Amino acid sequence: MKILNxxxxxxxxxxxxSRQAILSILTTATNNYxxxxxxxxxxxxxxxxxxxxxxxxxxxxxxAFDRINKKEITIRAKIVVNCTGVFLDxxxxxxxxxxxxxxxxxxxxxxxxxxxxxxxxxMIPKTSDGRALTIIPYDNQYNIVGTAQNIEFDKxxxxxxTEKDEEYIFRELALYSQIKNLPKIENCLTEDNLRKxxxxxxxxxxxxxxxxxxxxxxxxxxxxxxxxxxxxxxIISSSWSLYRKTGNTLINFIxxxxxxxxxxxxxxxxxxxxxxxxxxxxxxxxxxxEKEYFLEKLIFNIFVEELSDSFNLKKDILSSLVxxxxxxxxxxxxxxxxxxxxxxxxxxxxxxxxxxLINNExxxxxxxxxxxxxxxxxxxxxxxxEAIPKISFILKDELKLSDLQMKEIMDExxxxxxxxx
Numbered sequence: 001m002k003i004l005n006x007x008x009x010x011x012x013x014x015x016x017x018s019r020q021a022i023l024s025i026l027t028t029a030t031n032n033y034x035x036x037x038x039x040x041x042x043x044x045x046x047x048x049x050x051x052x053x054x055x056x057x058x059x060x061x062x063x064a065f066d067r068i069n070k071k072e073i074t075i076r077a078k079i080v081v082n083c084t085g086v087f088l089d090x091x092x093x094x095x096x097x098x099x100x101x102x103x104x105x106x107x108x109x110x111x112x113x114x115x116x117x118x119x120x121x122x123m124i125p126k127t128s129d130g131r132a133l134t135i136i137p138y139d140n141q142y143n144i145v146g147t148a149q150n151i152e153f154d155k156x157x158x159x160x161x162t163e164k165d166e167e168y169i170f171r172e173l174a175l176y177s178q179i180k181n182l183p184k185i186e187n188c189l190t191e192d193n194l195r196k197x198x199x200x201x202x203x204x205x206x207x208x209x210x211x212x213x214x215x216x217x218x219x220x221x222x223x224x225x226x227x228x229x230x231x232x233x234x235i236i237s238s239s240w241s242l243y244r245k246t247g248n249t250l251i252n253f254i255x256x257x258x259x260x261x262x263x264x265x266x267x268x269x270x271x272x273x274x275x276x277x278x279x280x281x282x283x284x285x286x287x288x289x290e291k292e293y294f295l296e297k298l299i300f301n302i303f304v305e306e307l308s309d310s311f312n313l314k315k316d317i318l319s320s321l322v323x324x325x326x327x328x329x330x331x332x333x334x335x336x337x338x339x340x341x342x343x344x345x346x347x348x349x350x351x352x353x354x355x356x357l358i359n360n361e362x363x364x365x366x367x368x369x370x371x372x373x374x375x376x377x378x379x380x381x382x383x384x385x386e387a388i389p390k391i392s393f394i395l396k397d398e399l400k401l402s403d404l405q406m407k408e409i410m411d412e413x414x415x416x417x418x419x420x421x
Contacts, residue, residue, distance in 0.1 A: 014136065014137075014138060016323075016324070016375050018371065018372050018373070018375050018378075019324055019373070019375070020277075021372075022361060022372060022373060023277040023278050023279065024243075024277065025042055026042075026278050026361060027275065027277050027278040028040040028042070029041070029042045030278055042362075044068075044362045044364065044368075045066065045067040045068045045364065046064040046065070046066060046067070046073075047064060047065040047067055048062060048064055048084065049062070049063045049064055049065055049072065050062070050063050051063075051080070051230070051232070052074065052076070053230070057229070057230065058230060058231040059080045059230045059231055059232045060076060060077070060078075060080075061074065061075050061076040061077050061080065062074075062075050062077075062080065063075075068364065078261075079231075079233065079254060079258065079261070080231075080232055080233070081232075081233045081234075081235055081250065082232055082233065082234045082235065083235050085205070085206070085207055085236070086103070086105055086205040086206070086207045088102075088103055088207065088234055088236065089101050089102060089103050101210075102209060102210060102225070103207040103208065103209060103210065103236070104150060104207060104208050104209075104210045105150070105205055105206075105207050106148050106149070106150055106205070106206050106207065106208070107148065107149055107150075107159065107203055107204070107205055108146055108147070108148045108203060108204050108205075108206065109146065109147055109148070109149075109161045109165040109166075109169070109201075109202075109203045110144055110145065110146040110161075110201065110202055110203070110204075110378075111144075111145050111146075111161070111166065111169050111170075111198060111200075111201045112138075112142050112143070112144050112145075112198070112199045112200040112201065112378065112379055112380070113142065113143045113145065113194065113197040113198060113199060114141055114142055114143075114197055114199040114380070115141060115197060116135075116143040116189075116197065118135065118137055118143055119137050120137065121134065121135060121136045121137060122134070122135040122176075123135075124172070124176055127147075127172045128171075128172065128175075129168075131147050131148070131149060132147065132148075133145065133146070133147050133169070133172055133173070133176075134146050134147070135173070138379070139379065142199060142379050142380075145169055145173060147168070147169065158418070158419040158421065159202070159203040159204050159205055159419060160202075160203055160418045160419050161201045161202065161203045161418075165203070166201065170191040170194050170195065171191060173189065173194055174189055174190055174191045174194060177189035199379060199380045199381065199382075200377075200378060200379055200380055200381045200384070201381075201418075202378055202418075202419070202420045207236060208236060209223070209225060209236060223235060223236050223242070223246045223249065224246070224249055224250055224253050226253065226257065228257075233250065233253070233254070235250055248269065251265050251268060251269055277326075278326075278328070279325050279326030279327050279328045279329075280326055280327070300319075300322065303322060304318045304319050304322055307322070307329065307330070307333065310333075311333045311336075311337065311342065313333075313342065316348065317344070317348045317350070320348060321333075321350070321353060324353075324374070325353075325356075328356075328360075331356070332350070332352050332353050332356045333352065335352055335355070335356065336350060336351070336352025336353075336355075339352070339355075341355060345387075345390050345394075346376075346383060346386060346387045346390060347376055347380075347383050347387070349374065349376070349387075351394065354369060354391060354394050355394060355398055357369050357373045357374075358394070358395060358398045358399065359398060361373055363395075364395070364399070364409075365395070365409045365412065365413065366387075366388045366391040366392055366395065366409060366410065366412075366413035367412075367413050367416055367420065367421065369391050370384055370387055370388070370391065370413075371420045371421075377417075377420050378420060381417060384417060385414070385417060388410055388413045388414060389410060391413075392406050392409060392410040392413070393406070395409065
């Protein structure tokens with residue numbers, strides 16, 4: 001960290017959090033990923049309906065609705081953890097509702113601008129209404145500008161930026177560009193110019209526990225809330241940087257409260273202590289161009305170089321692919337070479353990668369791919385909209401959808417362009 005011209009400069013890492021979430025889940029679902037460890041079962045498009053209770057009024061599972069196959073299912077479990085985020089209040093307690101809300105909802109609003117020519121992050125700690133504003137470069141051509149505010153949460157509303165949200169960011173960014181002796185975006189960047197550079201926009205919700213509304217009897221414990229009456233564990237982690245720490249805290253808490261699971265949970269901690277995400281370059285050996293490497297010693301650039309020599313693709317395409325998939329890039333490219341699908345379909349994205357996401361990462365709809373597996377949906381609405389029909393045709397081919405089913409998922413994706421859901 002250094003201080004210059006009344007500004008604080010921080011070195012910070014940037015990562016794709018939607019990929020992080022997907023890879024975290026897929027890693028746990030890989031059998032024997034850690035030697036001797038069983039895989040977990042995961043499901044997509046399940047909607048929570050209600051808790052199940054045993055004769056002692058302890059939660060013993062849930063009823064859920066399978067939104068793909070249109071049927072209700074029952075899932076039994078000895079331990080149930082509520083990770084429903086902003087919906088936590090509605091799922092807490094024996095009747096599915098509680099009288100006093102225990103969470104506070106924060107709405108984050110983000111506008112994405114293309115070609116602001118700013119290659120470092122800036123935080124404006126106090127704008128005209130007291131909120132902070134962050135400006136973060138991403139992927140060499142975009143800048144993500146975001147702010148947050150407390151709101152009264154309505155679960156029926158889509159997290160979409162309001163016109164007031166947009167005007168606030170336009171105004172504050174334009175004001176910032178005129179301040180002397182501070183890092184420049186562009187001199188006297190006007191609100192009209194910002195509108196022309198706007199590439200995408202979205203909002204989202206996070207929640208935190210309001211500690212003053214939690215009874216001491218509920219044992220609040222570092223982002224974990226245990227309802228001892230129903231044996232339901234509630235977990236909130238408002239930051240990606242804390243999710244593994246919070247998970248570890250949850251395991252410790254279960255060990256403390258559930259003696260019968262002590263051995264199993266202790267082994268789980270050992271197995272996951274040095275766990276690397278699926279696809280990590282230093283997890284495996286592989287063979288590229290008749291050369292064998294231990295990938296833990298193989299740096300990123302050498303790996304991309306070898307892929308370029310083997311598959312005759314541009315390095316910028318391969319660099320992005322490896323950033324998303326690591327060692328699994330080889331599987332994608334080999335399958336693409338076999339099926340002649342290593343062609344670009346949009347924005348340097350290969351047809352073979354889309355098919356891999358459908359067959360290996362549970363992607364069933366266009367927004368699964370464009371927002372939750374790739375992140376182009378959050379960066380560029382123009383490319384997002386143009387890609388929806390192309391993705392829909394590949395989904396139809398891989399999942400053997402009817403024309404009507406393809407039209408339904410395509411129409412749904414177009415309706416959700418603003419919400420990214």
